Amino acid sequence: MVNENLVKDVVKEPYKYGFVTDIETEKIEKGLNEDIIKLISQKKEEPRFLLDFRLKAFKKWQKMKEPDWAALGYKKIDYQDIIYYSAPKQKEKISSLDEVDPKLLETFDKLGIPLTEQKKLTNVAVDAVFDSVSIATTFREELAEHGVIFCSISEAVKNHADLIEKYLGTVVPTSDNYFAALNSAVFSDGSFVYIPKGVTCPMDLSSYFRINSGDSGQFERTLIIAEESSSVSYLEGCTAPMFDTNTLHAAVVELIALDDASIKYSTVQNWYAGDEEGVGGIFNFVTKRGKCLGKRSKISWSQVETGSAITWKYPSCLLLGEESVGEFYSVALTNNLQQADTGTKMIHIGPKTKSTIVSKGISAGNSKNSYRGLVKMGTKATGSRNYSQCDSMLIGDQASANTFPYIKSQQPNSEIEHEASTCRISEDQLFYLQSRGIEFEEAVSMMVSGFCRDVFNQLPMEFAAEADKLLALKLEGSVG
């Protein structure tokens, strides 16, 4: 047995994003009903079709039941006790960053996402979302020169209503699941990306989601469309302050890839996870799905999930186009009393489609970490292939890990391969590293990043370094 106390020290997690920005906000009253939805839509000056979309979703949601099949245990959510719209007060129309409240800019500065012209990151365009609204999007003009649209979804509703009307809800229908229906009814902001035909997006695009208020939920909605022969790499980061209450985050992300297009979507999720006793933390119920509509299209999800008290998330691919490719690379780290039920669905519909799943779950403390995945071969998916690899690593002897792989094949001429393993960081491995002068904590962190190597290799360069640091931080007792 690895020395329990040492392990406990090592996995103690400091959270450096737990501050609250003191800013005047405009909040609507708590609760959810048709009037609230109309109010949100009105505040956002939305066209009629979108209000109808919301109301339809709300009707469906009222008839649905909160799912209970996940290996998660949590206090029942009171949906009437949540504020569905919260925005920092600022001028009606902002024409430049100079008019953004300096407190907001400061907040993003502190999070390592500087937005101002002088300081902004040079190699990546950022859309910064604060509670229910998008604050700023950098590099818009530069991207526009290439025909790339990158803006908040609220702006897209105003300026590109045709694209929104055509694609919104086509990948994740309003009635898809309980949380997707809720999001469809009340979503506030999020990012919109459109890559025109033949364009390789000249830089990485990224959205940074920040929850600031403790009593309002965040319901962001992201839509990415990659036209024929285009490609884009999109990054997403999230943090929240430390509150002793739970905040609901229910997002929907829809990706659409046409012929020969490719979308790479990477997430580093670091929402506040609650304290050592499991008090507070974000409830993260997210529906992410990509549709490989075109021939030879490709959608690749990579995620590093380290935060949230509860994670319920299955980024999936619908492989319709012939020879389309779906990928899912995941690292999920849980500690203390965190619970994660995460995985993917690879739905092979078209012929000669291919999917790869690599999932690495790390459970420490008293946490619970489950992989749940579905691989389905439809009747027309002849010559299709899937490869899945699900590995779990346990740290200490109080944590648990589960794997729930579901396989459905209606096509005999297809291949599904599944490998799974569970390991524990062994005392002998730690002793080996220590006996070479490597400190205990560093030894654990080396082994954890080693375990995640296959997934980190899939992340964009800077993200991989950040993910590595984040895991080390989460597993380091002496810092903070």
Place this chain on the structure above:
Amino acid sequence: MQSKMKESDPILEVENLSASTDNLPILKGVSLTVYPGEIHAIMGRNGCGKSTLSKIIAGHPSYTITNGEIKFLGENINSLEPEERSQSGIFLGFQYPIEIPGVSNLEFLRVSTNARRKFLNKEELDTFDFEELVKEKLEIVKMDQAFLSRSVNQGFSGGEKKRNEILQMALLEPKIAILDETDSGLDIDALRIVASGIKRISNAQTGIILITHYQRLLDEIEPNYVHVMSDGQIIKTGESDLALELEKKGYEWTDNFIKET
């Protein structure tokens, strides 16, 4: 010759050491002193406690010292962490070097080497400088650079694992190296490479303890002393000819010593 060596201070002093694991006594009063430039061989049957002795000197957390002490360069190290022992110059070459999937051998060797260098107040090496150093050391154990890009010991043959151990010894330049059955599982060519590596790394300031079952390693590296262990004790100490005698007569011969004592 012998007496001249002893003019300097000992590197390692194991004094009447008893230790147990899960309340089971394994070592029952072992004493052993190693001076600079000396090579000691410890022989004995499986389960006699010789591997345990090496692990305890390196600080393995599974064992509890119940009596006696271990002194390194005159200081009691009973309560030092394994990494502190390594940084200060104690090296254990493992009998079964463990595989560590995903951790690159190069990075592992660099972090390890830098931990020791830091202790010695030497400048820590970046990846480029380290690669220069490691290339030089690879030659000692006739290892190919391809080893560096693999995960630590993963998929290595028995011989490759042992050579990787000697490579680590070459990089860490320890004051004392305890090599636990470094010869086991090696063919004759690999044994020669490993033995010549050990000889190149050691010098008049370092001490070596070879734990082995067989004479063949001792044919390559002649020890100054041979100790025979049985049931957690050193039951006989002699010079290199003791190993030869043991090879001839077998361990049954040593059983008589226990009866005598």
